[in-house]
Amino acid sequence: MSVTAAKGFTAAGIAAGIKENGNPDLALVVNTGPRLAAAGVFTSNRVKAAPVLWSEQVLKGGRVSAVVLNSGGANACTGPKGFQDTHATAEKAAEVLDGHSAGEIAVASTGLIGVLLPMDKLLPGVETVAAQLSEHGGEKAAIAIKTTDTVHKTSVVTKDGWTVGGMAKGAGMLAPGLATMLVVLTTDADLESDALDEALRAATRTTFDRVDSDGCMSTNDTVLLLASGASRVTPGHEEFAEAVRAVCDDLGQQLIRDAEGASKDIKVEVINAATEDDAVEVGRAIARNNLLKCAIHGEDPNWGRVLSAIGTTSAAFEADRLNVAINGVWVCKNGGVGEDRDKVDMRYREVRIVADLAAGSETATIWTNDLTADYVHENSAYSS
Amino acid sequence: MSVTAAKGFTAAGIAAGIKENGNPDLALVVNTGPRLAAAGVFTSNRVKAAPVLWSEQVLKGGRVSAVVLNSGGANACTGPKGFQDTHATAEKAAEVLDGHSAGEIAVASTGLIGVLLPMDKLLPGVETVAAQLSEHGGEKAAIAIKTTDTVHKTSVVTKDGWTVGGMAKGAGMLAPGLATMLVVLTTDADLESDALDEALRAATRTTFDRVDSDGCMSTNDTVLLLASGASRVTPGHEEFAEAVRAVCDDLGQQLIRDAEGASKDIKVEVINAATEDDAVEVGRAIARNNLLKCAIHGEDPNWGRVLSAIGTTSAAFEADRLNVAINGVWVCKNGGVGEDRDKVDMRYREVRIVADLAAGSETATIWTNDLTADYVHENSAYSS
Structure with missing residues (x-):
């Protein structure tokens, strides 16, 4: 084939x-x-x-x-x-x-x-x-x-x-x-x-x-x-x-x-963005945040790291209107504490993060992985 | 005090x-x-x-x-x-x-x-x-x-x-x-x-x-x-x-x-940049490259990862004029293989990377750390 x-x-x-x-x-x-x-x-x-x-x-x-x-x-x-x-x-x-x-x-x-x-x-x-x-x-x-x-x-x-x-x-x-x-x-x-x-x-x-x-x-x-x-x-x-x-x-x-050393596949969906470019920029900022990627590896629904990543972008949003769901639980509502984070089930390989910018109607999805000790090991030894 | x-x-x-x-x-x-x-x-x-x-x-x-x-x-x-x-x-x-x-x-x-x-x-x-x-x-x-x-x-x-x-x-x-x-x-x-x-x-x-x-x-x-x-x-x-x-x-x-989990302190000096902004942009791109940070952790003078990081920037440079030194050894000259990488001594905590853009006379220095399994461990468990 x-x-x-x-x-x-x-x-x-x-x-x-x-x-x-x-x-x-x-x-x-x-x-x-x-x-x-x-x-x-x-x-x-x-x-x-x-x-x-x-x-x-x-x-x-x-x-x-x-x-x-x-x-x-x-x-x-x-x-x-x-x-x-x-x-x-x-x-x-x-x-x-x-x-x-x-x-x-x-x-x-x-x-x-x-x-x-x-x-x-x-x-x-x-x-x-x-x-x-x-x-x-x-x-x-x-x-x-x-x-x-x-x-x-x-x-x-x-x-x-x-x-x-x-x-x-x-x-x-x-x-x-x-x-x-x-x-x-x-x-x-x-x-x-x-x-x-x-x-x-x-x-x-x-x-x-x-x-x-x-x-x-x-x-x-x-x-x-x-x-x-x-x-x-x-x-x-x-x-x-x-x-x-x-x-x-x-x-x-x-x-x-099949990404090197990964233990989680993370789907980052940005919704209600003002533009598709905004959605992609925010999705990438979340997907590249090492601290968040470590947290996901530790099965920790650390939505604060999602917000701190969103905050580094130039996308249109108001900090007190941001909502974040992890695996279906809206752990962050209106920029603050939302539903109980203990409700988030992180046992499976697939993790879905939804970031709601409340600024429009555009969306984008970025796929990433968690950051693991195996990734470090594999890439600290690659050329030696 | x-x-x-x-x-x-x-x-x-x-x-x-x-x-x-x-x-x-x-x-x-x-x-x-x-x-x-x-x-x-x-x-x-x-x-x-x-x-x-x-x-x-x-x-x-x-x-x-x-x-x-x-x-x-x-x-x-x-x-x-x-x-x-x-x-x-x-x-x-x-x-x-x-x-x-x-x-x-x-x-x-x-x-x-x-x-x-x-x-x-x-x-x-x-x-x-x-x-x-x-x-x-x-x-x-x-x-x-x-x-x-x-x-x-x-x-x-x-x-x-x-x-x-x-x-x-x-x-x-x-x-x-x-x-x-x-x-x-x-x-x-x-x-x-x-x-x-x-x-x-x-x-x-x-x-x-x-x-x-x-x-x-x-x-x-x-x-x-x-x-x-x-x-x-x-x-x-x-x-x-x-x-x-x-x-x-x-x-x-x-x-x-004192950075979390770090085993190396990395000084990234960008020299001969067209502007200070270019130098800072390149320095940050190098400092944020996870693959390079893993390589430094493994004491691997992987200059290819330095070049691939430089290539993601908008700074003024020609790829075939780039030079890179790691701990004083010019492992990359004119965008290709330079001095013998085995000459690079990576045993110490301090690592110095010099990226020569050959495009002007501005410089900037960014300080970063390596990426280690300890960083992953510390940050996958922080809030749990």
């Missing part, structure tokens, strides 16, 4: 030796057409990895015939040599995939920043992975892009004669613009790159961009949508956009559920 | 029973004149505690005769009743301090948000603490305002015939605008409130406002500067401003060194 659920795509994943532990680390996704339309969204971090700089150029043409993805190294902050390595990777893929041009091959990398990729492993790996391309290879490709992910993430939506499927990786450095991750979506819908671009940007804006596990924005975030046209069906704009949004939403939820 | 180092002040600190564990929790500082000039700086959090709302009004008059401070409860998000409690506290202090007016008595509180103070303990406590006022009471006052602080913090600078002294508390919710804390500074310099205000704002802007332990801004931050004029000396503007800055800087350093 995954990226090979839609017709017109092959994929494969192998262990090329990029990771020292021998785990799968190289994936290839190929669009077999007839159409080669594509759209992409990339990190808004101004320090961009070499593969992001490369793939942004590739996507300008609106055509992508293949995507090479590696885990085991981000190829970020690696200077001109890092960019040459990405270029060489695309050239190698073009060479082994007869009739392809390097300028239509996107590259994505994930792993430690500031380390050159072992090209003596990666380039032979491109040959090996190309030899294993299959219409059933989506699962293996999804496995090969994992870093600290404990599970691989895939999602598929099938409509009348056409399909949108995809894979994602991401477990840390998960924050908007985009959440740190690599995502490849494929569809056999018969659409041009402009239509793909519109649907993809609309979908990521309210899904991946509202996943904020740890407030840390990556240098490598990449979301690609490839269309083969193999279904010969051209879906309506709304229908297609909704299918892409559904797959992005599902993959975004899977990212949050 | 502390707030009683300068002539013209008395202070005391007692256990009034506000804290259930019986630790000291109520302090009183009194300006015995002849002058009663004062200035104050308060949290920029838009959700302000009742004592902040009260004291902001008091300070508008430029006269403060006494400050009542309690730990064991923040009196934040407590609605009209919370404000009445603060008012009653000032009235009680005015009553027991003969000849004082409640409108000249500042109040400051610290502790859990969203809980009413036990006024049946606090009001009798004001009588008790007033009975113990002494010219040697500064130390006891400093002890009574501790929450999770492991040590009390005081600082004194003595000049030609005049003195600036002070006390501070703060160990968590430490982030700018201001860092979460209560600070009372006193001086016997003979100055009017305008001069105090100018010196205080200049000092806090480059000291407390650049302490960012955990990115969480409090609802209760209060910094007061009281002048008694008892030295009969009117120092020069520059000299006085520098003395206030020195005391604020020293107290700010003490706050960072």
Whole structure:
């Protein structure tokens, strides 16, 4: 399934030796057409990895015939040599995939920043992975892009004669613009790159961009949508956009559920905001408050930390009209003590915080995680 | 010493029973004149505690005769009743301090948000603490305002015939605008409130406002500067401003060194920025990056996380001209790999990160801490 659920795509994943532990680390996704339309969204971090700089150029043409993805190294902050390595990777893929041009091959990398990729492993790996391309290879490709992910993430939506499927990786450095991750979506819908671009940007804006596990924005975030046209069906704009949004939403939820060290998945809903921007700003401020994230970890419905987070924003609100519910209990009413906090049941993994700004009718939902000792342990040892 | 180092002040600190564990929790500082000039700086959090709302009004008059401070409860998000409690506290202090007016008595509180103070303990406590006022009471006052602080913090600078002294508390919710804390500074310099205000704002802007332990801004931050004029000396503007800055800087350093759960004190110096605002924005982005803070905890000189933090800012820089030094080793040069990261000695508590933006000549320094499992433990259990 995954990226090979839609017709017109092959994929494969192998262990090329990029990771020292021998785990799968190289994936290839190929669009077999007839159409080669594509759209992409990339990190808004101004320090961009070499593969992001490369793939942004590739996507300008609106055509992508293949995507090479590696885990085991981000190829970020690696200077001109890092960019040459990405270029060489695309050239190698073009060479082994007869009739392809390097300028239509996107590259994505994930792993430690500031380390050159072992090209003596990666380039032979491109040959090996190309030899294993299959219409059933989506699962293996999804496995090969994992870093600290404990599970691989895939999602598929099938409509009348056409399909949108995809894979994602991401477990840390998960924050908007985009959440740190690599995502490849494929569809056999018969659409041009402009239509793909519109649907993809609309979908990521309210899904991946509202996943904020740890407030840390990556240098490598990449979301690609490839269309083969193999279904010969051209879906309506709304229908297609909704299918892409559904797959992005599902993959975004899977990212949050697998976030490094997390013990709680926290849904922060901001309601009755004056504007959607206000709602997003307040949602992010709550989602990034370390003290609140620690409290949730301790199953402590500490609404004071929600209010102190809201207070740091520029959103429209009056402090004495704010209401906060945690898991359905309005523990804060009109900026003060509300219902008994002992009524809040925090035993389950899902925690729902509703912040009512009482300033309008706009809403936004941000997904985050708690802050745990396991997160600290995992991230204090990552590169050592 | 502390707030009683300068002539013209008395202070005391007692256990009034506000804290259930019986630790000291109520302090009183009194300006015995002849002058009663004062200035104050308060949290920029838009959700302000009742004592902040009260004291902001008091300070508008430029006269403060006494400050009542309690730990064991923040009196934040407590609605009209919370404000009445603060008012009653000032009235009680005015009553027991003969000849004082409640409108000249500042109040400051610290502790859990969203809980009413036990006024049946606090009001009798004001009588008790007033009975113990002494010219040697500064130390006891400093002890009574501790929450999770492991040590009390005081600082004194003595000049030609005049003195600036002070006390501070703060160990968590430490982030700018201001860092979460209560600070009372006193001086016997003979100055009017305008001069105090100018010196205080200049000092806090480059000291407390650049302490960012955990990115969480409090609802209760209060910094007061009281002048008694008892030295009969009117120092020069520059000299006085520098003395206030020195005391604020020293107290700010003490706050960072005692931050909850921290094992490293991190000095983030941003150099060669186009503007001071750019330098501060970049310094804060680095100081608030959870992944970097975890890496420093693990003694891992992970400069890639410094670059990914810089990349999230709007500061002027080119990614391929950035340089980063950790403890004196330029591990990142021109946006890529620099000197051998194994040369970085991370064994000591002090860690110095220099981020060179290569975009101008402005600098700023932000102080922060690492992110540790102890921080998570301490803050997941705080209110339970």
